Amino acid sequence: MTIDVNESAGPSDTLVSEAPIRTGTIIIGSGFSGLGMGIALLKDGSDDFLILEKADEVGGTWRDNTYPGAACDVPTHLYSYSFEPRSDWKQLWSMQPEIFDYLRDVAGKYGLRKYLRFGKTANRGYWDEDEMRWHLWTTDGQEYIAQFVVSAIGALHIPSIPELDGIEKFKGKAFHSAQWDHSVDLTGKRVAVIGTGASAIQFVPEIAGKVASLDLYQRxxxxxxxxxxxxxxxxxxxxxxxxxxxRRGFRNGLYWGAEAGAYALNNRPALLKGVEVLGKAFIKRQIDDPVLARKLTPDYRPGCKRLLGSNTYYAALNLPTSDVITEGVVKVTKNGIVAGDGVERPADVIIYGTGFHVTDSFESLSIKGRHGIDMVARFREEGPIAHRGITVADVPNVFFLLGPNTGLGHTSIVFMIESQIRYVAEAMRIVRKKGVDAIVPRAEVQDEYNRDVQRKLSGSVWNTGGCQSWYLDEHGNNRTLWPGYTWRYWLSTRRVRESEFEFLNLVGRPAPAAA
Incomplete structure (x- = not known):
């Protein structure tokens, strides 16, 4: 099959003349998902793979997020590989440097660095139906040809930076929390923070005591x-x-304790009323000014947006040098920010605590599957859907780790990652065992699975809690979270059900399916 590369797969930033690199599997990303997938392949006896990493080191979000106070909000004995536990975690909720070191140590222990290719951003590709192989390109123009592609890029890797009117005129520094500019000394500076997500909850207390003033723009x-x-x-x-x-017992206790929270979030949001009372009492204890307390009190059910924990966030906003602005940002001037109340507040530094592109993060990889199906275009029109959050109809041999509806709001995402890795490894083994070239989910099976997911989510706090969150896509559908207990997802991915898939051979005809 001859396909014009630039027409079918998107333009290249820089073309190179190197020959295509062939390998069995391409893994994109080297965070928890990518490293875990590489380890699983090695344990299966397969060393015919490459890991493409856009940066110059492993670690994913734990490499990128170096802002002050960056830490895990899940106990680290649970937020780590089950097959690579540690006894010497320093804190219950580990800080970013310790988790980053853990991932680097894991990469070294399992010999993954020989398979890593740093500075390689995969951005486009197509499925060759005659060859039964993926042709994938990186932004430097290098072509890779592989039987399998595993997307391990996760959802929290593309910073969401608002387009502010006049930002180009601003004389000071501006950066996102995931791209923290450590060359900027905030001591004595007038700092504007835009956004109140999980990252802001952590870094605001770290900087509030050293800055001259802190204006928090809260939507x-x-x-x-x-x-x-x-x-x-x-x-x-x-x-x-x-x-x-x-150690195993401690981890299991953490796991089942966290699982208990899934019942209220998914099945009985009304039970969260008690949590709401506790949250309001905490605000009352921490905030002196009743006007500020009202600004900081949500009007939606706890859990509708991500639940956050901090003993120091409210105290930082209670300082006389801190202010919370709720009128929104109208424009940026060379010296500061004009809010909806018409007041221009001076700023030397603007920090975006505005989170990441989540429901549209799939757009970073433009690929075309069978019959020229454009996956990104389909996801834009219908919303991102996948079978069990891992495989996509008409996109053979591509596996998503942390794909649609596999995120969590109550426990460790690493548990989900390991369940998916096991599932992907089994799918690859089945392809080899059957002597075929490709596996792809049946469209009707995928559609039924996703109807069931949305039905289960319909009564959850994320759909009924009265907020607009990054869990929802532009159509108002929750394409991010898993609806229920993670042990149920583990059960659903314990084995690959061959009847849910088509198997393709070299000439593109469906291979005989197992009974």
Missing amino acids: TPAWVFPRQNVQIPEGVKRAFTKVPGL
């Missing part, structure tokens, strides 16, 4: 609950190492 307040990080005593670390089963 919607977050539900923030008390959380005091815990230093894990040395004796406990030694016990985790020496006492058989203790």
